[in-house]
Amino acid sequence: MSAPEQPAAWSPAPHRFPQAGLPTQVRVYEVGPRDGLQAETEVIPTAAKVEFIERLVAAGVGTVELTSFVSPRWIPQLADAEQLMAQVSLPDEVRAVVLVPNLRGLDRAIAAGATEVAVFVSATEEFAKRNLNTTIAGAVSAAVEVATAARAAGLPVRGYISMCFGDPWEGSVPVERVADLARELLDGGCTSLSLGDTIGVATPGHVRALLAAVQARGVDVDQVAMHFHDTYGQALANVYAALTAGVTEFDSAAGGLGRCPYAKGATGNLATEDLVWMLHGLGIETGIDLNSLADASAWMADRIGHASPSRVVTALLSSRRSASHQT
Amino acid sequence: MSAPEQPAAWSPAPHRFPQAGLPTQVRVYEVGPRDGLQAETEVIPTAAKVEFIERLVAAGVGTVELTSFVSPRWIPQLADAEQLMAQVSLPDEVRAVVLVPNLRGLDRAIAAGATEVAVFVSATEEFAKRNLNTTIAGAVSAAVEVATAARAAGLPVRGYISMCFGDPWEGSVPVERVADLARELLDGGCTSLSLGDTIGVATPGHVRALLAAVQARGVDVDQVAMHFHDTYGQALANVYAALTAGVTEFDSAAGGLGRCPYAKGATGNLATEDLVWMLHGLGIETGIDLNSLADASAWMADRIGHASPSRVVTALLSSRRSASHQT
Numbered sequence: 001m002s003a004p005e006q007p008a009a010w011s012p013a014p015h016r017f018p019q020a021g022l023p024t025q026v027r028v029y030e031v032g033p034r035d036g037l038q039a040e041t042e043v044i045p046t047a048a049k050v051e052f053i054e055r056l057v058a059a060g061v062g063t064v065e066l067t068s069f070v071s072p073r074w075i076p077q078l079a080d081a082e083q084l085m086a087q088v089s090l091p092d093e094v095r096a097v098v099l100v101p102n103l104r105g106l107d108r109a110i111a112a113g114a115t116e117v118a119v120f121v122s123a124t125e126e127f128a129k130r131n132l133n134t135t136i137a138g139a140v141s142a143a144v145e146v147a148t149a150a151r152a153a154g155l156p157v158r159g160y161i162s163m164c165f166g167d168p169w170e171g172s173v174p175v176e177r178v179a180d181l182a183r184e185l186l187d188g189g190c191t192s193l194s195l196g197d198t199i200g201v202a203t204p205g206h207v208r209a210l211l212a213a214v215q216a217r218g219v220d221v222d223q224v225a226m227h228f229h230d231t232y233g234q235a236l237a238n239v240y241a242a243l244t245a246g247v248t249e250f251d252s253a254a255g256g257l258g259r260c261p262y263a264k265g266a267t268g269n270l271a272t273e274d275l276v277w278m279l280h281g282l283g284i285e286t287g288i289d290l291n292s293l294a295d296a297s298a299w300m301a302d303r304i305g306h307a308s309p310s311r312v313v314t315a316l317l318s319s320r321r322s323a324s325h326q327t
Numbered sequence: 328m329s330a331p332e333q334p335a336a337w338s339p340a341p342h343r344f345p346q347a348g349l350p351t352q353v354r355v356y357e358v359g360p361r362d363g364l365q366a367e368t369e370v371i372p373t374a375a376k377v378e379f380i381e382r383l384v385a386a387g388v389g390t391v392e393l394t395s396f397v398s399p400r401w402i403p404q405l406a407d408a409e410q411l412m413a414q415v416s417l418p419d420e421v422r423a424v425v426l427v428p429n430l431r432g433l434d435r436a437i438a439a440g441a442t443e444v445a446v447f448v449s450a451t452e453e454f455a456k457r458n459l460n461t462t463i464a465g466a467v468s469a470a471v472e473v474a475t476a477a478r479a480a481g482l483p484v485r486g487y488i489s490m491c492f493g494d495p496w497e498g499s500v501p502v503e504r505v506a507d508l509a510r511e512l513l514d515g516g517c518t519s520l521s522l523g524d525t526i527g528v529a530t531p532g533h534v535r536a537l538l539a540a541v542q543a544r545g546v547d548v549d550q551v552a553m554h555f556h557d558t559y560g561q562a563l564a565n566v567y568a569a570l571t572a573g574v575t576e577f578d579s580a581a582g583g584l585g586r587c588p589y590a591k592g593a594t595g596n597l598a599t600e601d602l603v604w605m606l607h608g609l610g611i612e613t614g615i616d617l618n619s620l621a622d623a624s625a626w627m628a629d630r631i632g633h634a635s636p637s638r639v640v641t642a643l644l645s646s647r648r649s650a651s652h653q654t
Contacts, residue, residue: 012559012590015492015499017532165342172342200642203608204567205344230560232339233601233638234608237563240531263339263645267638274560281530281561311560311594315527318590 012319013290018283025285027063027249028272029194029225030056032300034065034099036257036269038077040304046080050087052300056254059292061272063095063249065118069105085112097158106146110153117150118194119143120160121185123178126169127162127198140181144188151189159190160227164210166201168262175206175213182224183217192223194251197238199262200231204241211245225249228270230309231260235270236278243282250275255297255308271310273297291316339646340617345610352612354390354576355599356521356552357383359627361392361426363584363596365404367631373407377414379627383581386619388599390422390576392445396432412439424485433473437480444477445521446470447487448512450505453496454489454525467508471515478516486517487554491537493528495589502533502540509551510544520551521578524565526589527558531568538572552576555597557636558587562597563605570609577602582624582635598637600624618643 018024033053037044049067056064066088072079081098090096097116100106109117121139122128128136147157163170164178182193195210207226214224226242228235228250239250256271276288294313301308308314345351360380364371376394383391393415399406408425417423424443427433436444448466449455455463474484491505509520522537534553541551553569555562555577566577583598603615621640628635635641 010495012495012526012528014528014530014559015533017530017536019532019535022532168337168339199339201339201341201608203341203344203605205346205349205609206342208346209344230638231642232341232604233557233563233598234605236560237567237605240564240567260642262649263642264649265645266642271560277559278530278561278564281528282532311557315558315587315590315593318592322591 010319011291012316014277014281016283017281022243022282023246023248023284025248026243026279028061028275028279028286028288029249029251030061030064030254030272031227031251031269032056032253032255032257032272034067034078036253038068038075039257039259039261039268040077042304043077044303046083046087048303049080049084052296053088053090055296055299056293057090057094059296060286060288061254061293062093062287063097065097065099068099069108069112070099070101082108082112085114100146102142103146103149106149110155114155116156116158117146118158118160119146119190120162121181122162123173123181124163124167124170127167130169136181140184140188143185143190147185147189156191157189158192158194159185160194160196161185162196162198164195165197165206166199168199175210178210179213179217179219182214182219186219186223192225192249193219194225194227196227197229200229200234200260200267202228202238203234204237207238207241208245211242211247221246222248225251227251229260230256230267230270230274231263236274239270239275239278254293255301255313256310257297257300267309271308271312273310273312273316277312337646338618339643341604341608343610344608349570349609350573350575350611352575353570353606355388355602355606355613355615356576356578357388357391357581357599358554358578358596359383359580359582359584359599361394361405363580365395365402366584366586366588366595367404369631370404371630373410373414375630376407376411379623380415380417382623382626383620384417384421386623387613387615388581388620389420389614390424392424392426395426396435396439397426397428409435409439412441427473429469430473430476433476437482441482443483443485444473445485445487446473446517447489448508449489450500450508451490451494451497454494457496463508467511467515470512470517474512474516483518484516485519485521486512487521487523488512489523489525491522492524492533493526495526502537505537506540506544506546509541509546513546513550518550519576520546521554522551523554524556527556527561527587527594529555529565530561531564534565534568535572538569538574548573549575552578554578556587557583557594557597557601558590563601566597566602566605581620582628582640583637584624584627594636598635598639600637600639600643604639
């Protein structure tokens, strides 16, 4: 036992060990360009956002949330939604989604050529009041209004539910309440859902309990994506729990972009690279090339000026530096 | 949707959602004082190590690896093993273990009052050669020699197997080889085992495959602890997979002490706080108080001069700062 000798050059990659009973394919729903960059206070040039999205897609990302048609006064970072949509060039097979808060946003999104939209509600009254300036019922009614109009225009609609597990003001969130909201959103026109652990407190038993409650309301697991934050390091264990319950779509942000709005310096979105490492290790196809994805994340990390919190990005970049020093 | 409002004061804690079929109690085997501090190049004063261990135990840590009786020339950080053992004061119910590489180390450990020892081998020839300066067979023979003598002296013996999943030189490690080694160590006198993912590449299907192979050699799951590194963010998902296979002992380091020897800047040991968050969320008892444990880790992080990579420690400290600013 001595100081560890470094390998001269190696390319870390997950070893493939499929597990019976899990899905064989998973959709990785990339939220970095919208949910991730939204957390950055310094405004990023549209051209850099466009290049980031195109790098992600070149790395094999097949589903991506591009931007949000919110009021530019609310989120200056996303004030360039129209310009971004005009400049980004995507292959036809890529599923591209934009967030819209209201009918005005939907009109702008449709005019900009959106082919799928996302709406959002809160599972807690405090978060609805403090962050959406409404009530749970008010948020659902606005979301259903947008969903109805979007469906009439022929667009699929994804419904986000925030604070599905815990809330900093209200504590543990009843799974039945989330299940009721899920049912309401689907009945109101949403074609799929994303259940969010906005503060990252969930653990695997809670995930399975929530999914069981949602399914008990007649919601098919194929209509449900899970959106985990890694603030307490639980995101990937929760993904694994959701996989055992049949979930096949997971939200994540390249490089773990996004931070945590409720704990300065803490991690927010699950990093796509960490997710993909596990999925590939489980023999689950994603279509994503892990090294190219980490390159795209490192490229954006350079632009925003802080390192990626992704464990995989950190380790892959370190292995390459070590290899290039020794060869 | 506006800039998120911060909660004035809240104490994040996992919500309790037990899952049927999982163990209800788990032993957290704390490796921070030995495996963690060993990675620090600047030598930490014995008094600080002693205070760290006593803080961990006061936080409810019931099993702890204290130090290593290796040659001081190999690992200067642990050259104070005798002094540490003489100074540390532990309640009788705490299980305290020390690492020993050979009979000379065992003699020193016994003279210092050790009540349980740990030995170690490698599952790959390259790691055995480059880091232990021997072969797999040579390491097993040395470990069995120590184990036999320790058992004769009435001490239980823990057998570590390194590189059980992947190796930077050899790639994926056959589960049958690890299972054979597990059998050999138990037959050679070890009373329990710790299977290590030294480079952190494992994913949940691999964990379950390895545990199945080990059990197929007649090894009881109660004799097996899992030792995961979080280098690729997989550690906690792997713990969850091992829990579903019945494992009830997990190695971790307070605050994630330890780094990764094969990727500079990357994470090494799973952080005890991240592990405990999940276990408590699953309704699994550990006896540990999460906030006191994070305090102990933050205290040591101040002494070694770099922040904890634990997601839970980072988020808990941030929530407290935010609360104290607003009250």
